[in-house]
Amino acid sequence: MPSLLVDTTPLRVSPQFRRLWVGLSVGNLGAQLTVVAVGLQVYALTSSTFAVGILGLCALVPLVVFGLYGGAIVDHADRRTVALVASMVAWVVTIALAVQAFAGNEQVVVLYALVAVQSAAAAVNSPARSAIIPRLLDPRLMPAANALQTLAWNIALTVGPLLGAGLIAVLDYAVVYTLDALLFTVALAALVALPPVPPEPSADRRARVGLGSVLDGLRYLGTQRNVRMTFLVDLIAMITSMPRVLFPAVGVLYLGGSETTTGLMTAAIAVGGILAGLFSGGLSAVRWQGRIIVVAITAWGLAVAGFGWVLVSVGRTSPDQVMWWALLAAALMLAIAGAADTVSAVFRQTILQTATPDHLRGRLQGVFIVVVAGGPRLGELLLGGMSTRVGEAWAAVIGGTACVVLLWLLVRAQRSFLAYDAHDPQP
Numbered sequence: 001m002p003s004l005l006v007d008t009t010p011l012r013v014s015p016q017f018r019r020l021w022v023g024l025s026v027g028n029l030g031a032q033l034t035v036v037a038v039g040l041q042v043y044a045l046t047s048s049t050f051a052v053g054i055l056g057l058c059a060l061v062p063l064v065v066f067g068l069y070g071g072a073i074v075d076h077a078d079r080r081t082v083a084l085v086a087s088m089v090a091w092v093v094t095i096a097l098a099v100q101a102f103a104g105n106e107q108v109v110v111l112y113a114l115v116a117v118q119s120a121a122a123a124v125n126s127p128a129r130s131a132i133i134p135r136l137l138d139p140r141l142m143p144a145a146n147a148l149q150t151l152a153w154n155i156a157l158t159v160g161p162l163l164g165a166g167l168i169a170v171l172d173y174a175v176v177y178t179l180d181a182l183l184f185t186v187a188l189a190a191l192v193a194l195p196p197v198p199p200e201p202s203a204d205r206r207a208r209v210g211l212g213s214v215l216d217g218l219r220y221l222g223t224q225r226n227v228r229m230t231f232l233v234d235l236i237a238m239i240t241s242m243p244r245v246l247f248p249a250v251g252v253l254y255l256g257g258s259e260t261t262t263g264l265m266t267a268a269i270a271v272g273g274i275l276a277g278l279f280s281g282g283l284s285a286v287r288w289q290g291r292i293i294v295v296a297i298t299a300w301g302l303a304v305a306g307f308g309w310v311l312v313s314v315g316r317t318s319p320d321q322v323m324w325w326a327l328l329a330a331a332l333m334l335a336i337a338g339a340a341d342t343v344s345a346v347f348r349q350t351i352l353q354t355a356t357p358d359h360l361r362g363r364l365q366g367v368f369i370v371v372v373a374g375g376p377r378l379g380e381l382l383l384g385g386m387s388t389r390v391g392e393a394w395a396a397v398i399g400g401t402a403c404v405v406l407l408w409l410l411v412r413a414q415r416s417f418l419a420y421d422a423h424d425p426q427p
Helices: 007-012 015-046 049-074 078-102 108-136 139-170 174-190 211-223 225-241 244-253 259-278 281-285 289-314 324-355 358-390 392-413 415-419
Strands: none
Touching: 007 015, 015 049, 015 078, 015 108, 015 139, 015 174, 015 244, 015 259, 015 358, 049 078, 049 108, 049 244, 049 358, 078 108, 078 174, 108 324, 108 392, 139 174, 139 259, 139 324, 174 259, 225 289, 225 324, 225 358, 244 259, 244 358, 244 392, 259 324, 281 324, 289 324, 289 392, 324 358, 324 392, 358 392, 358 415, 392 415
């Protein structure tokens, strides 16, 4: 049915959005190559899932600081310029990753430091880009635009890990990082082609960017229940049950296949997201968006717990060959989780972009990137540490179950979120 297919209207009506979407799609593909490569390189150097989890901690501090302060900059300066400068920093870091790999670096601290700088750049770049998009499109097209962006992201998340793991198995980490640097130039070109996008005038804006600007955004968030809930429910899902940190060890100790299995599991989440995105046409007509977010996150938690039960049934046997039946079952659970996360992401971003005034949009997008990127990093640290005590399988079971329980306790405390009406968006 055509009405169920992804709505491409934003790409047709806005050439500027189309160029930005294409550039970011290609850039995200390269970024996923690096995500897989860094995790595998750290695991190769340390043989420790916990060491892979520390990557999340190294990214978290700069993500919080630069996400919040970067959002304030976005609300004061030309958003195109801010995005371009931050992207240039990220590009240089990617080149540095390639250099350390070519040089045969064996010090994991080098990777931790580069990931920290890369996280700082992304924390500024993402809110700038996200604040640009509502200025390019009519508000009624925002659900479709977010579905398109999520679809492109999940395609990158599918192809990137498979390509990255394959290149590492055949060649080495340096090739993967170099390819990322080359692909990132497409995203830079898309930003260069945009016109200036200064923030709209506002009497409430401070004369200078500083701590006061950041606090203004946080105070606004503290008073807006529906916007605040979009952050809280995502934090619950990501902190309790982001399974990505478990994948390197799962590929070695449970399912076999090592790097290839790691890539397949990462890609499975994205495959579910792609399917949800391809058939997202009906999402534009959803009125009670809060209810859909809650249902989607419940499905995420149950699917992650199901992934853990598959691993429990297999056991930690360090197989010499891939256990295909178990890998297929695990991939199915992860695909369901990916589809649920896509639906949740579309509506959480839509609520944020349509209910927040333009002069605060950068700061709220800054908080959004802290939550979206920082939550999984904390989750990786939590599940990585938990896996050292109870094993990777039970870490997934416990995390997924905790996600569902905590989510419904929160919703029970704020039932008004279930009544959020897209026809009358109230922050």
